[in-house]
Amino acid sequence: MRIKRPFVLSALTLIFSYSLLIKELSDAVFAAILISAFICVMLTLKRSFKAIHSLLVCVCLIVSCLIFSLHSGLISPVLDIDCYNTAVTGEVYSYAQENSSGTRSLELTDVFIRNKRINGRMLLYFDGPYDPSPGDTVSFTANSIRASASDDLYYYHSLSDGIYLTATAYDGITITESSGNKAPVYKIAKIRKHISDIYSRNMATEDAAVTKALITGDKNQISDETLFNFRLSGVSHIFAVSGMHLSLWTGVFFIFFKSRAKVALIPNLAAILFVVFYCVFTGFSPSVLRAGIMLITVFISRIIRRKSDSLNTWGIAGTLLLLTNPFLAGNISFLLSYSATFALIFFSEYVLPERSFRSLKHLRIKLKLLSVYDSFIFSLCVTFTTLPISTVFFGYVSVISPFISLILTPIAELLMIAGGISALLPSGSFISVGLLRLCELCSLAIRRITEYAAGTDIAAVSVKPEIIIPAVTATVLLTFYLLYLKKDRKTVLKGVLTGVVILLSAVCIYEAIHIKDVTVYIPSSGNSTCITVSQQGNRSLIYGSGGEYKTARDTSRYLNRHGEFRSDYLLIPRSAKSENNNTDILKDMMYPENTINLYKIGMTKTVRTPLWRDAEIYSVTSDSFCASVLYLNGTKIVICPLPTSDFSDADKEFFSGDILICRNKLPATLDSDDFDKTVIMSASPLSEASPDIFSTADGNIEITIKDDSYAINR
Numbered sequence: 001m002r003i004k005r006p007f008v009l010s011a012l013t014l015i016f017s018y019s020l021l022i023k024e025l026s027d028a029v030f031a032a033i034l035i036s037a038f039i040c041v042m043l044t045l046k047r048s049f050k051a052i053h054s055l056l057v058c059v060c061l062i063v064s065c066l067i068f069s070l071h072s073g074l075i076s077p078v079l080d081i082d083c084y085n086t087a088v089t090g091e092v093y094s095y096a097q098e099n100s101s102g103t104r105s106l107e108l109t110d111v112f113i114r115n116k117r118i119n120g121r122m123l124l125y126f127d128g129p130y131d132p133s134p135g136d137t138v139s140f141t142a143n144s145i146r147a148s149a150s151d152d153l154y155y156y157h158s159l160s161d162g163i164y165l166t167a168t169a170y171d172g173i174t175i176t177e178s179s180g181n182k183a184p185v186y187k188i189a190k191i192r193k194h195i196s197d198i199y200s201r202n203m204a205t206e207d208a209a210v211t212k213a214l215i216t217g218d219k220n221q222i223s224d225e226t227l228f229n230f231r232l233s234g235v236s237h238i239f240a241v242s243g244m245h246l247s248l249w250t251g252v253f254f255i256f257f258k259s260r261a262k263v264a265l266i267p268n269l270a271a272i273l274f275v276v277f278y279c280v281f282t283g284f285s286p287s288v289l290r291a292g293i294m295l296i297t298v299f300i301s302r303i304i305r306r307k308s309d310s311l312n313t314w315g316i317a318g319t320l321l322l323l324t325n326p327f328l329a330g331n332i333s334f335l336l337s338y339s340a341t342f343a344l345i346f347f348s349e350y351v352l353p354e355r356s357f358r359s360l361k362h363l364r365i366k367l368k369l370l371s372v373y374d375s376f377i378f379s380l381c382v383t384f385t386t387l388p389i390s391t392v393f394f395g396y397v398s399v400i401s402p403f404i405s406l407i408l409t410p411i412a413e414l415l416m417i418a419g420g421i422s423a424l425l426p427s428g429s430f431i432s433v434g435l436l437r438l439c440e441l442c443s444l445a446i447r448r449i450t451e452y453a454a455g456t457d458i459a460a461v462s463v464k465p466e467i468i469i470p471a472v473t474a475t476v477l478l479t480f481y482l483l484y485l486k487k488d489r490k491t492v493l494k495g496v497l498t499g500v501v502i503l504l505s506a507v508c509i510y511e512a513i514h515i516k517d518v519t520v521y522i523p524s525s526g527n528s529t530c531i532t533v534s535q536q537g538n539r540s541l542i543y544g545s546g547g548e549y550k551t552a553r554d555t556s557r558y559l560n561r562h563g564e565f566r567s568d569y570l571l572i573p574r575s576a577k578s579e580n581n582n583t584d585i586l587k588d589m590m591y592p593e594n595t596i597n598l599y600k601i602g603m604t605k606t607v608r609t610p611l612w613r614d615a616e617i618y619s620v621t622s623d624s625f626c627a628s629v630l631y632l633n634g635t636k637i638v639i640c641p642l643p644t645s646d647f648s649d650a651d652k653e654f655f656s657g658d659i660l661i662c663r664n665k666l667p668a669t670l671d672s673d674d675f676d677k678t679v680i681m682s683a684s685p686l687s688e689a690s691p692d693i694f695s696t697a698d699g700n701i702e703i704t705i706k707d708d709s710y711a712i713n714r
């Protein structure tokens with residue numbers, strides 16, 4: 001006996017075991033996985049068909065523990081590096097990139113820090129006109145070196161990219177050109193830069209940036225506003241180079257050789273070589289590697305004259321990538337791309353009904369209408385399948401994504417074809433110029449459509465994992481049960497679509513129930529002020545912006561995961577760095593519609609601002625006093641960002657309430673006994689801590705206000 005699709009089982013087992021290790025890397029998790037492997041071994045003693053499956057699962061579980069431990073051990077010394085004014089030498093991995101804000105960066109490999117080689121690549125941020133080529137050696141004194149891995153859910157997403165360190169250098173960079181023949185990967189990088197330069201010279205900046213993203217995978221120069229619109233309208237996947245891009249170019253390449261080759265082997269080999277070239281050309285992103293391995297498997301099956309199985313090919317790609325890089329199980333791009341591909345294969349081959357046409361009358365019109373219908377259904381199925389991942393990482397789902405993707409996909413494909421052909425033609429020729437103008441029109445259309453879509457109220461809906469994950473799980477179980485029970489694909493499709501309707505209804509009902517709920521979020525950011533007040537339904541106030549970048553990042557992530565992408569108000573209470581050092585960063589992240597600066601030197605300023613229904617803020621600030629009162633659904637919150645504030649002559653509104661929030665310590669002239677609860681924004685807990693005093697030193701604090709009651713959670 002043999003397993004029909006062994007690689008599907010191995011890929012799913014690897015993802016499952018890696019996800020457990022990523023969720024909580026501990027001896028208990030390792031023990032649980034190994035015990036599961038032992039149970040699988042016991043099942044093999046039955047010598048049944050299921051025993052073969054159990055043996056494969058056992059092997060995958062053990063291998064996943066070994067590989068994950070090996071990779072974690074290799075990178076742990078690198079992530080502990082944190083130094084300043086340090087000598088660094090490395091080999092240039094790719095050409096310097098410049099983002100929309102003008103910051104330049106460079107990827108380095110074969111890095112030596114103080115003559116000691118380190119694992120992984122380094123990302124160097126620098127100033128100056130330096131423009132080394134891949135393969136050149138760069139020497140510099142780094143102003144600072146730190147681990148580039150993000151924390152929380154994005155920790156392993158950062159590690160999966162293979163860039164473990166980030167360095168900054170402002171001057172004193174020495175470049176030594178490579179004397180020998182450069183590796184093929186560097187020559188391909190030169191081709192990529194040459195094509196990017198063609199678009200930069202002949203197109204407007206934003207149009208060139210969109211064209212580069214679709215053809216080369218370089219999204220660095222797309223403006224933050226455009227990226228924001230892409231994300232909110234749910235079309236970011238179109239600009240992540242993956243199966244659509246690779247299949248388009250490989251198909252063109254294959255047809256070109258097939259029409260000219262006399263031997264069937266040649267176009268298949270040529271297609272495989274092109275797939276390898278394109279993977280290198282786009283920088284080995286997880287999504288393009290997944291698509292590349294699947295396409296190579298298909299062409300190899302054609303060469304050996306074996307029929308390829310789509311699901312097993314999907315499993316081969318996942319197994320190879322996860323065995324090479326276990327951190328991909330925490331990579332958002334890989335998980336979204338991999339689950340979306342599964343949805344396309346599964347629903348197209350096992351769920352959607354086959355059609356037969358009894359009449360050829362108006363057949364062409366029927367086929368076009370059915371093609372549009374199938375595209376919409378596929379997009380809906382992909383959105384549903386990727387919903388749990390989007391919920392866990394982002395906390396929202398783009399409701400209009402299936403509709404916008406249906407409109408933008410043909411425009412993006414036209415742009416890719418026109419841009420690709422124009423790059424191959426002589427620069428300045430009549431045809432090349434015409435194609436570049438067509439690219440600009442397509443880019444403009446894409447940006448205008450996504451801008452309009454992102455501005456609608458239903459662009460994105462906040463979703464909670466505790467609702468989405470059980471609902472999706474139930475629908476998946478229903479789908480497999482119907483497949484097992486009934487062979488009628490129409491029945492299965494109806495069951496799946498019913499599950500989607502129930503899921504969306506559950507989300508809408510949840511939103512309606514909690515529409516008036518207000519949350520106050522205080523990140524654990526040390527001695528700084530940054531408080532987020534948000535109401536269900538895309539209304540938010542950011543009070544202060546903190547003194548660290550981490551504070552601004554955590555604040556924007558918190559709001560994004562609650563379905564809020566623009567803040568109504570950004571209120572700056574004081575001029576101190578601990579209150580507004582990240583103002584510009586938060587403006588770039590959250591695009592506040594109103595910025596209120598309370599501080600004026602040498603005078604007292606009083607501001608009373610209605611926020612939204614049943615919400616108001618009253619603030620008073622001067623050189624020696626700074627405090628605000630928040631009225632939220634009948635709950636009164638007093639905020640004091642200046643611990644030395646003198647409350648002797650303050651308004652009576654500041655002396656009592658439900659919750660008191662202070663930075664660093666309690667003001668000497670304010671009695672906290674007149675408040676039910678007290679929250680201290682501080683790097684260390686108060687020595688006089690009591691059950692009624694909370695400190696952010698123990699973690700982030702969230703206050704949930706429902707009607708006229710509230711609850712404080714960590």
